Amino acid sequence: MIFDTHAHYDDEAFDEDRDTLLSSMESAGITRILNVGASLGGVQASQDLAARYPFVYAGAGVHPDHVGELDDDKMQWMYDLCRKEKTLAVGEIGLDYYWDKESHEVQKKWFRAQLAMARETGLPVSIHSRDAARDTFDIMKTEHAGTTGGVIHCFSSSVEMAREYVKLGYYIGIGGVVTFKNARVVKEVVAAVPMERILLETDCPYLAPVPHRGKRNSSLYLPKVVEEIARIREMEPEKVEEITFENAVRLFGER
Numbered sequence: 001m002i003f004d005t006h007a008h009y010d011d012e013a014f015d016e017d018r019d020t021l022l023s024s025m026e027s028a029g030i031t032r033i034l035n036v037g038a039s040l041g042g043v044q045a046s047q048d049l050a051a052r053y054p055f056v057y058a059g060a061g062v063h064p065d066h067v068g069e070l071d072d073d074k075m076q077w078m079y080d081l082c083r084k085e086k087t088l089a090v091g092e093i094g095l096d097y098y099w100d101k102e103s104h105e106v107q108k109k110w111f112r113a114q115l116a117m118a119r120e121t122g123l124p125v126s127i128h129s130r131d132a133a134r135d136t137f138d139i140m141k142t143e144h145a146g147t148t149g150g151v152i153h154c155f156s157s158s159v160e161m162a163r164e165y166v167k168l169g170y171y172i173g174i175g176g177v178v179t180f181k182n183a184r185v186v187k188e189v190v191a192a193v194p195m196e197r198i199l200l201e202t203d204c205p206y207l208a209p210v211p212h213r214g215k216r217n218s219s220l221y222l223p224k225v226v227e228e229i230a231r232i233r234e235m236e237p238e239k240v241e242e243i244t245f246e247n248a249v250r251l252f253g254e255r
């Protein structure tokens with residue numbers, strides 16, 4: 001059984017065959033999917049998918065590229081969504097200094113506000129951090145560590161940083177990138193952190209694993225990620241599946 005802890009099935013890349021694809025998941029062993037919001041539209045679409053499919057759950061949160069859409073009313077709307085039974089996380093939220101769609105101050109303001117929402121509603125967080133490792137870590141450490149926990153999604157920082165997050169009680173999200181030949185550091189991260197802290201994710205439609213690299217990703221390709229983790233850790237793939245599934249249930253649970 002596989003738990004895809006970070007997916008975007010609301011993306012237009014799935015418009016043609018969303019229902020066919022999602023209907024094939026359970027028979028392929030993908031038994032839980034957390035569909036996270038990026039924009040406000042994505043937050044609503046995640047709720048709609050969770051209402052339609054028993055195995056799909058929703059994250060409520062706005063990605064740093066889209067925080068310009070937020071105001072107090074929109075935050076209140078998300079607070080209400082966070083109290084719904086199938087909302088399992090606040091995310092994806094964080095900082096993105098690569099695209100820099102909003103100023104760093106604006107990004108930090110809404111990152112802090114959404115971390116507070118997670119604390120107040122008792123939900124774990126799904127964190128996006130790109131070219132902003134230091135600021136993300138500092139904010140997590142001072143304003144969130146020891147509260148509701150969470151995952152650093154598509155972890156792309158150093159082994160040292162991974163160890164620091166693990167020390168603070170966070171999980172490390174691993175997806176298709178780990179299968180890339182040039183992903184040396186991500187492979188080292190997988191070797192270095194405890195198995196009990198690794199979560200599987202796709203970030204689909206992006207970041208498909210080898211041999212599908214560059215194509216549309218879906219949870220059906222997660223066995224490729226499992227195989228690579230198993231190779232690095234010298235474990236049976238079945239064991240990797242079992243442990244990562246337990247990890248995801250421990251973090252996100254069901255309410």
Ligand code: NI
Nearest residue numbers: 006008092203
């Ligand atoms: Ni994402």
